[in-house]
Amino acid sequence: MMLGNDHSERLRQSFADQFEADGKDIFYRRSMKGAPVRVTEAEREAFVSAYNRRLRYAMWPIPFVTVLLIGMLVWFAPDTHGTTGQWIMWPGICLAIAPSLVIMRWAWTAPVRELKLRTPSGPARGRDEVRRIAFSRMSYQQFGVAAVGIVLLVLKVSAHQDVLHGWGRLWLVAAGGLIALTCLQAVRKWKHERT
Template sequence: MFRNSDLDRIRETFADQFANDPNGIVYRKGQKGAPFRISERERDEFISTFDRRIRFAWWSIIPATVAMILLMVWLIPDSHSVAADIAVWAGIGAILLPFMSVFRWAWNAPSHELQRRAPEGVAFSKAEARAFAFSKIAYSQLAIAAIIGAGLIWRKSEETDVFHGWGMVWLICGGALIGLSGIQAIRKFRFNRSHSGDQA
């Protein structure tokens, strides 16, 4: 969970909102919002600030997790009780909620700072945003996601009963990953086919 490669992917996704064009650098929130012209220095500062904030939030999960474990051991000695299961999920939520709040604040920081600046154009339409989103997704990525979902179910089925009780969580998560990958693949195929037909 705390690999540098994961942080690098998050940082790259954030940095992808800043695109080069013949006139310099343009920021589009989520790669589809209205374009704002910025300088190279501003771009570097936005990325550097996001990197610091998200890295701090990311690593703060470690002491929060340790504190949760110690608190559970102290308050709920029986780790196999219903109360322990509820406490685990409540603790996970209590840890992730602040992280997600900081992440959202850091992610939206450029748009908040640029909201008083006049944009150079309009946001992508739904069709343009959909075309851009599908262009960023490769069939190989969807296939890998489906394989990961199947592997998750297979691996957890060797450790627990995935058809009963809390074990069904792994079945649902893995099945959802497989299903979403398949749906996205079908949507991408249909969109590409209709788009190529329109161009013809």
Template sequence: MSMNNSIQKMHENFEAQFEVAADGRYLYRRNQKDEPIPVSADERERFIRQYKSLIRVILGGMMAALVAFFALVIWWTAATKSELPDVPTYIGISAIAIVALTLMYWVRGSPARELGGRAPIGRKRTREEMRSIFFKKISYGQLAMAAVVGAFLPFTSGPDVFHGWARLWLVFGGLIVLLAGVQAVRKWSFDRQRP
């Protein structure tokens, strides 16, 4: 999946928190689950515009931080005439990713923080309602693609995945395949119960 598709999915996921109400206004449900809070069309558009703008800034900052980090790694390699050990490299990349993900999650919750004083007009969705939303959104094709990625992922990590720490890639790939399979069975069962 390309970066543009991933960003588009993030935008769609954020916008899905706003449902059209009967009176032409919108209802905001944090993560599509919490109590519905009425918002105007203008408020919805403002939240979406702010979200898209801030996500671009965060992703741009993450890319700039990664470029700076890799420039530092190259400088270290040239200055010391030795490669930077794997552990600091993984820690640096992970730290940059964790900061970016934390900021994206914080931005996603900004409507809930701003609308916190406004009275909700309904109840939270039940687990069954959330399951229905999840299974309607996900397709068997997406689950199959996840399983294929999980199956091939270990073999893209290096030439020898059967020794040492590289075996963790086999475990990780296997977990992805298992999770995709379990979700496919759950979706099939759910679809059978609700034709």
């Protein structure tokens, strides 16, 4: 499976979080920042149910395309580290993931399509409010796990490629940039919590 249970659950929760209760009313906000559109409890449940079902459908193409990719690699390029293997492997991985991403995107935007004729009940959220909500949903533990994951990825790559010389140094540059970005986001979260 492309997505672990934890990641799938986060996607389901992120989708459900677009529906916010305000007293007795429920509003749909696209990606939690769009203009609020009033929905009923039954509509909310139908949207969430349909999304969960479509998320499962999105995973179905992956095993089939993966088996096809492995077959092509074995048949055409048994040496996956060679040029032919790389030319088959990377486009194949993209091909394996693309149908799932398209289905997931289509499922995510289903409420937008179905509610497009309804008049919004207010304005979209401003950038500061969206940023505050996003930072409140992140934890410092997530930033730490991301930084450790980046370091482990570079260590794994260094087992097969010299990351201290030539083009291999780009791995170190990219890792440094990503860790700096992670630290920056953690500092921004800290600042938002203090204001």
